[in-house]
Amino acid sequence: MSGGARRLAILAGGGGVPREIADSAAARGIPVSIVAIDGEADADFSAYPLTRVNWGQIGAMLRAMKRARATELVIVGRVHRPELKGLKPDLGLFRYLPKIIRIVAAGGDDSVLRRVVRFFEQQGLRVVSPGEAAPELVVREGPLGSARSGAPDRADIALGYGLVRALGPYDIGQSVIVRAGRIEAVEGAEGTDRMIARAAKRRATSDSATSTLGGVLVKRSKPAQDMRVDMPVIGPATVDGAKSAGLSGIAVEAGRVLVADRRLTASRADGAAVFVEGVADSGPETPQDAPPRRFDPRVVSMPFRCLTRATPERHAVFDAIKAIAVLDALDRFDVGRAAVVVRNHVLAVEAGGEGVEATLARAAGLRQWASLTHRRRGIAALRSMGDLTPAVIERVASAGYAGIAISDAAASETALPETIRDANARGIVVILRADRNAAS
Incomplete structure (x- = not known):
């Protein structure tokens, strides 16, 4: 599929980030085509060549990318883990079934997604990270809006970063909520938004009136995470959730997290008096060129x-x-x-x-x-x-x-x-x- 000028295909899940990446690439003169997952992708892709496919239509995915002469692929957007009973297989699924079974059997998100990358690269596509495809979506160091973190917040941020590093080898915990040196919630398979909602519910029913005040959502990549897939994302909904939970702010790893709808995210943060900051993690980290330190x-x-x-x-x-x-x-x-x-x-x-x-x-x-x-x-x-x-x-x-x-x-x-x-x-x-x- 490769050869000639850059041509970008986007395998799109839910949310607005796939459309933002498409607009960014198109503005730089890169032809874009969209392969949207049915039941997941919900952005308006009417400005671009669009193919909608079911999770089970592997052959249709690859044909659409080949038809668009794509050389690069971005896999981005919110998805739910597919149920086997919801698949509508085509011949491509059966052709690649042994590989698909190995991908599914890999277990954790990181393992599954790395194998997904390998599968598409074997088809001649270069899988690129959303940050490479649209650099302006990456959160840089410093505040996104007008609010700033204080010294107690920064201590909580450091603790949160330490916890994510500690859990990284086990493929869990991309986000945590920390308040006054205490871990209140750790993200599991439910994702960041549902973790925040869970924390908000628990705070609302707490006997302590002060338990609803303060704390930081800390979100960063897991050590040795493959940034080509599953790059962490925040957006307006994250800010809304932080406000509902009574959090003081959101801290994300500078240079390794995306922000959806940056202007609206900053505006919501200012309106809620919630800080949103890109913060460098100065703690120990696996070198980016080192083999993944994954627990086996x-x-x-x-x-x-x-x-x-x-x-x-x-x-x-x-x-x-x-x-x-x-x-x-x-x-x-x-x-x-x-x-x-x-x-x-x-x-x-x-x-x-x-x-x-x-x-x-x-x-x-x-x-x-x-x-x-x-x-x-x-x-x-x-x-x-x-x-x-x-x-x-x-x-x-x-x-x-x-x-x-x-x-x-x-x-x-x-x-x-x-x-x-x-x-x-x-x-x-x-x-x-x-x-x-x-x-x-």
């Missing part, structure tokens, strides 16, 4: 004792290792009573006093990339044996997870026999980490 549970030695009649399958052990490693990473931030991992994908972590049951209920409404099996999948890891209650067993069973892993290696394996009987009755695995230092 398959190479970690972490022995377990099984407390139930049912024993864990291999995939459940790997999910347990990753979930407990996430809790270990959160330990120094004094947060994280529970983590849910399904098929190597971290769906949710507990933070800010949310509680184990609420975290499990939230995770049950989230999902990873489409599973190709109906077997029980996933592990809920608990920091303490004290959180292993009948209600937690019920939550895990109803969510269809394989079982529960307890991080506290000092716990007695004879603790809570009634709860273990509940787990046996439901066919739920309960395993206990045997050595606290095994993953170090």
